[in-house]
Amino acid sequence: MEIPTYEDMLAAHDRIRPHIHRTPILTSSYLNELTGARLFFKCENFQNAGAFKVRGASNAVFGLSEAEAARGVCTHSSGNHALSLSYAAGRRGIPCHVVMPRTAPQAKKDAVRGYGGIITECEPSTSSREAVFADVQAATGGNFVHPYNDPRVIAGQGTCSRELLEQTDGLDMVVAPIGGGGMISGTCLTLSSLAPEVKIIAAEPEMADDAYRSFKAGHIIADDAPVTVADGLKVPLKELTWHFVSNHVTDIMTASEAEIIAAMKLTWQRMKIVIEASCSVPLAIILKNKDAFAGKRVGVIITGGNVDLDALPW
Known part of the structure; x- marks a missing residue:
């Protein structure tokens, strides 16, 4: 399968510019104090169609x-x-x-x-x-158009991290959710060219931890029908996304259902923004592993805000 390149990402950014928002970076002094890190939230919940995809x-x-x-x-x-x-x-x-x-x-x-x-x-x-x-x-x-195992899709997702780097003055880490791996692959594609020193951390639900287990085993392990509140992270890695995960991701960390819901609720309360359970997983793993992030400048990709308001998990 064709592996997208940095040049493909640049071409994608030019192609899609009329159809996307350059989403903002938000910060929270409360969450910085709580985690001991400087967090920069790339808010794709404000994107057209409500998601980075x-x-x-x-x-x-x-x-x-x-x-x-x-x-x-x-x-x-x-x-x-x-x-x-x-x-x-x-x-x-x-x-x-x-x-x-x-x-x-x-x-x-x-x-x-x-x-x-x-x-x-x-x-x-x-x-x-x-x-x-x-x-x-x-x-x-x-x-x-595969949701993630498609070079055109990964090149497009890589534009998010390009903007993130342009909007922040240097990062030590970027944390993003992982399901099938489209956003993480795009992040790997861009950062490996523009900022190879930045660590890439993938965040995954414990109840759908096939990427975590794949990462530890060194080969793809696919679950067929995991059950998690993070509905956008239930799908397994595929060959193309595995290429990026296995070559560029620094670590994959997991969070429990309770931790994911708590991080989602905390974001709503403190940042006053609507986010999905799937994109609260990065904050959940930062709160769970404070020592790994303390003192670091961390980009956090909030992937979407399409929430069923009649079925909130709390």
Whole structure:
């Protein structure tokens, strides 16, 4: 599989600039004091479509030839990639078919439909998702934009860390959630070229810790249907994201369900911003491992804010 390059990331940033926000960096003196670190939160919850995934989705959609675009796009996703691809496809005026687990948050399903995406539901497992998707792609002929195991998507996600470096005056570490590994791979792609001295830490739920176990074992270990409040982090690594994780990630740390929910609630209370459980995992692992982060300048990527307000975990 083609491995995206730093030049691919630069081209992606130019391509998607009209379709994304340059999201802000927020800080919290309270959280700095609590953790002993200087935290710089890159707020992709303020991104178009409410998540960082619009970067990779837009790069894929707007990189299609006219002939390819005429067939539309299709994907499978638990939510944010589905709505991001629907957003990008809508901007280009092409159809978008998405396969989503029936248990996906209603807020994300509503957003997909609001952007014009056409949903086919599947059971909440990787095997069901991929089987149903194969039928949808065969019926529609759409261009498959994988949620993360796609060089176009990873190049797009890498633009987030480029902005983060431009917006902060030097970092010691960057922490981001890991599920399938698209954001972490994009982070690796950019930092390995622009700031190879910066440590990259991936944050994962204990209840969906296949990336952690893969990292320790030295090969991909995939869970089919983990159960965690962090609904965006249930999918396993694939070959392309494993390349970046195994070569560039410094460490993977995990947090319990209670720790994830507590970090999510704390962010809402202290920073006054809406974030998903999936993107509270980085703060959860920082709070859990204070000694590893104390005295450091740490970039924290908040990946999204598409929350079902009628089903908050607390």
